[in-house]
Amino acid sequence: MGGVGVAVGLALSSVVVDELSRSTVISGFAGTATVLGAALLALPTAKASGRGGRRAGLSLAYTAALVGCAISVLAISLRNWPLLLAGLVLVGGGSAGSLAARYSATDLSPKDRSARHLSLVVWASTIGSVAGPNLAEPADRIGRSLGLVEKAGPFAFAALAFALAVVIVLAFLRPDPLQLARAGTRREDSGANRTIRTAWRTLRTTPMARRAMVMIAVSHTAMVSVMSMTPVKLHHDGSNLDVIGIVISLHIAGMYVLSPVVGWLADKAGKVPVLVLGSALLLAAAALAGTAGHRVWQVTAALVLLGLGWSCGLVAGSALVTESVPIERRPAVQGLSDLLMNVCGATGTIVAGAIVGVLGYGMLGLVVGIMVALAGLWLTIIWRRAT
Numbered sequence: 001m002g003g004v005g006v007a008v009g010l011a012l013s014s015v016v017v018d019e020l021s022r023s024t025v026i027s028g029f030a031g032t033a034t035v036l037g038a039a040l041l042a043l044p045t046a047k048a049s050g051r052g053g054r055r056a057g058l059s060l061a062y063t064a065a066l067v068g069c070a071i072s073v074l075a076i077s078l079r080n081w082p083l084l085l086a087g088l089v090l091v092g093g094g095s096a097g098s099l100a101a102r103y104s105a106t107d108l109s110p111k112d113r114s115a116r117h118l119s120l121v122v123w124a125s126t127i128g129s130v131a132g133p134n135l136a137e138p139a140d141r142i143g144r145s146l147g148l149v150e151k152a153g154p155f156a157f158a159a160l161a162f163a164l165a166v167v168i169v170l171a172f173l174r175p176d177p178l179q180l181a182r183a184g185t186r187r188e189d190s191g192a193n194r195t196i197r198t199a200w201r202t203l204r205t206t207p208m209a210r211r212a213m214v215m216i217a218v219s220h221t222a223m224v225s226v227m228s229m230t231p232v233k234l235h236h237d238g239s240n241l242d243v244i245g246i247v248i249s250l251h252i253a254g255m256y257v258l259s260p261v262v263g264w265l266a267d268k269a270g271k272v273p274v275l276v277l278g279s280a281l282l283l284a285a286a287a288l289a290g291t292a293g294h295r296v297w298q299v300t301a302a303l304v305l306l307g308l309g310w311s312c313g314l315v316a317g318s319a320l321v322t323e324s325v326p327i328e329r330r331p332a333v334q335g336l337s338d339l340l341m342n343v344c345g346a347t348g349t350i351v352a353g354a355i356v357g358v359l360g361y362g363m364l365g366l367v368v369g370i371m372v373a374l375a376g377l378w379l380t381i382i383w384r385r386a387t
Contacts, residue, residue: 001168002101003125005065005161006094007132007252008139008154009034009072013088014231015244016151020081024232028353031228032346033085037068037092038099039342043196045093045100046335053176054104055169057331061100062165064093069159076152087155092342094162098125099338102314103330106322107177112267115319119263122315126256128161133245133252140241181327199332202325211379212320213337215275217344218375219313222282222368223306225348226289227251230303233361237294247300254307262315271320272383278312279376281305283369290365302365309372 013034018027041061049057068090075084105117136154143153203210230251231244239247266274288302318337325333355364 001128001161001165002062002065002094002098003128003256004132004135005062005069005128005158005165006091006098007128007248008136008158008161009069009088009091009094012136012151012154012231012241013084013091014228015235015241016076017081017084018232018235019151020076020079020084023357024236025353025357026081027232028229028349028356029085030088031224031349032353033088034092034095035224035228035342035349036346037064037089038095039092039339039346040089041093041096042099042338042342043335045096046331046338049100049178049335050331053179054100054107055173055176057100058097058104058169058173059166061093061097062162062169064090065097066159066162066166068093069155069162072155073148073152073159076155077149091155091158094158094165095342096338097165099341100334102318103322103334104173104177106319107181107327107330111323114323115266115271115315116260116263118319118322119259119266119315122259122263122311123256126253126259131249133248134242136245137241178331196332196336198329199336202329202333203336206324209321209324209333211382212271212275212317212324213340215278215313215375215379216317216321216337217341218372219278219282219310219317220341221344221348222286222372223255223310224345225352225368226286226306226364227303228349229352229356229361229364230289230299232356234296234299237296239296243296247296247303250300251303251307254304255311256307258308259311259315262311263319266316266319271316272379274312274316275320276376276380276383278309278316279372279379281309281312282372283309283376285309286365286369286372288365290362290369292361292365 013030014027017030045057045061048060068087071087072084075087102118102121105121106114109117139154139157143156234244285302285305292298321337352364
């Protein structure tokens with residue numbers, strides 16, 4: 001349900017901001033607002049999880065997203081794009097919740113199963129996330145029939161999805177996996193996971209966690225930068241909402257459908273090799289996107305590879321972060337990882353909007369390709385030295 005809520009808004013947010021503001025550059029701030037919201041809510045979600053378990057953290061994130069959707073409906077009705085951006089910041093809580101949910105699978109995992117267990121929760125978002133963009137058009141029609149203005153209906157539908165996600169978490173996530181995992185551990189570190197300072201101290205002594213966090217941040221920045229501007233590009237090229245929805249759905253399928261395979265490969269072949277593979281896929285995606293021109297099929301292929309590369313980075317990197325730190329410090333370190341990932345992603349969408357607005361979509365592909373290539377080369381050199 002969280003995947004439905006995130007994906008419905010994802011398909012339309014940049015297009016709506018573009019229409020209301022009449023600016024391609026400002027339209028890039030739609031993705032920025034959502035990613036920034038996910039970053040801002042990462043630490044409160046982690047802190048709530050540290051204090052009260054995974055139920056507390058996830059319900060906080062999804063409730064914030066619900067409120068954000070309600071604000072977005074109001075903003076579209078008033079044709080107020082600054083208010084819409086404010087609502088989208090809270091909608092980012094849906095992404096924060098989905099990201100935090102994957103860690104609930106690792107709380108009780110043995111080390112050689114962490115990536116597979118994490119990837120199953122990532123995969124569970126597939127149906128909702130793939131269906132979500134294609135529900136935008138019917139939700140819009142239903143919303144208009146109920147008296148909502150054009151393009152407000154999808155956000156009202158997303159609010160309902162987030163409300164159901166909150167109910168599911170509170171009613172059915174029992175026993176709480178983090179609290180159950182802690183029941184068998186010593187608690188002298190209790191409370192430390194609530195502070196960002198503790199997370200930084202932990203990272204200073206765990207180089208593998210630091211490297212994994214860098215690759216997660218790079219993978220996410222590459223993905224959201226290209227993905228956030230693709231609906232605007234397609235819209236300007238004359239594609240309708242149905243085509244945009246199909247392209248985004250295939251992109252999200254690339255992100256999630258093969259995640260169990262990625263998790264299995266990370267546990268068998270190693271997390272670092274899968275991170276390197278993810279960099280190669282992201283580089284190929286950037287090259288295809290940058291040279292696509294008006295060819296929708298090539299943009300679609302680029303978005304699918306972009307999703308696969310992101311999946312490798314997120315699944316392998318998150319599992320590596322988790323298994324590198326002790327259970328009591330995990331929520332804080334995981335929250336910091338999501339914070340840094342989304343701050344970098346938000347920065348990437350700002351830069352992406354400016355690049356596309358001034359230099360075009362092709363230049364965005366080149367810039368993202370250079371960033372990914374440098375990160376992949378850095379990790380490969382460190383890995384070969386260690387082996």
